[in-house]
Amino acid sequence: MEPCWSLVVPVKRLTWAKSRLAGLTGPRRAELALAMACDTVAAALSCPNVAAVFTVTDDADAAEALREVGSRVVTGEPGTGLNAALVHGAAEAARQRPGDGVCALNADLPALRPGELERALDEAGGAGRSFLPDAPGVGTTLYAAAPGAGFAPGFGGASRRRHSASGAVELRHEGVDTLRRDVDTPADLRAAAALGLGPHTTKLMSRLDP
């Protein structure tokens, strides 16, 4: 099958990222945020229906590493938060790959398996605008706009309810555990580890103090 999705993956400046993990990793928090982003991007790029991954970041260190794993880095976001950064990335994706569906994917999915993303995107292709709630069922890990559908993400806080109220279709929950398993807290990281972390995060975790 021809790849038909452009993914937009937002990566916050590393010094501000993953504040809820500060207690676990101390000064390694930024490295952990970047390792999880690299695993997310690498898994997404292995997905047969993903044509390109656009990472949106104004962090120079993150940009270098994210380029190395194969993403196209988009800089110059407005600086007004996550949804504005996603819209900025989606505009660049549409410029470079007109005709693709555009899908926002959080960068904190270190256990992501390409087959799960492939299945969700296949379903999203027939749904106009769609989304997948995170594992706790409050937030969102993926928001997709099929070709021709408007891209209007509403991430932040209780975004599952917001996306649902906007008329976006909630995708099936079955068989997509790694796609829903975002990592904000130490407990989330343990849950992701139980699913199987990607190589960047695994390598970093092995260096962290017990």
Ligand SMILES: Nc1nc2c(ncn2[C@@H]2O[C@H](COP(=O)(O)OP(=O)(O)OP(=O)(O)O)[C@@H](O)[C@H]2O)c(=O)[nH]1
């Ligand atoms: N480019 C960009 N990415 C963002 C921004 N805010 C959040 N993100 C990204 O959006 C996704 C979800 O982010 P959050 O969970 O809200 O923030 P976080 O830094 O991951 O974690 P906390 O500090 O614990 O809130 C992650 O991939 C972040 O890197 C932003 O303003 N710009």
Ligand SMILES: C=C(OP(=O)(O)O)C(=O)O
């Ligand atoms: C921004 C979101 O992610 P998180 O739960 O990681 O803050 C969200 O779920 O809308």
